[in-house]
Amino acid sequence: MGVPEFPNTPFMFMPQLQELRIHKCPLLRVLPDYVLAAPLQELYISGCPILRKRYGKEEMGEGWQKISHIPDIYFDDILL
Numbered sequence: 001m002g003v004p005e006f007p008n009t010p011f012m013f014m015p016q017l018q019e020l021r022i023h024k025c026p027l028l029r030v031l032p033d034y035v036l037a038a039p040l041q042e043l044y045i046s047g048c049p050i051l052r053k054r055y056g057k058e059e060m061g062e063g064w065q066k067i068s069h070i071p072d073i074y075f076d077d078i079l080l
Contacts, residue, residue: 014038023047030054030063042072052076 017038022028024047031051045051055063057073057080067073073080 018042020044021046022051026050031066033066036066040070042074043067043070044074046074046076056080 014035015038017035018040019042020035020038020040021044023044026047026049028048029050045055052061052075053059054061055067056075057064057068
């Protein structure tokens with residue numbers, strides 16, 4: 001029996017995920033694309049300086065475009 005093949009269409013792992021909170025993960029470097037593809041309405045990141053640098057609006061991090069569609073984004077309890 002082989003490994004099933006998936007068509008080349010977007011596959012969403014978390015279609016119901018609307019809120020994500022990440023706290024005190026100072027070594028976390030990146031959020032997986034499948035998480036960012038979820039229909040998030042709120043994203044809270046606290047105590048994660050590497051993520052703040054990568055995704056923060058004020059730092060114009062390289063990942064800001066990947067999260068800018070989320071309506072409510074908080075870094076260290078500050079709404080962006």
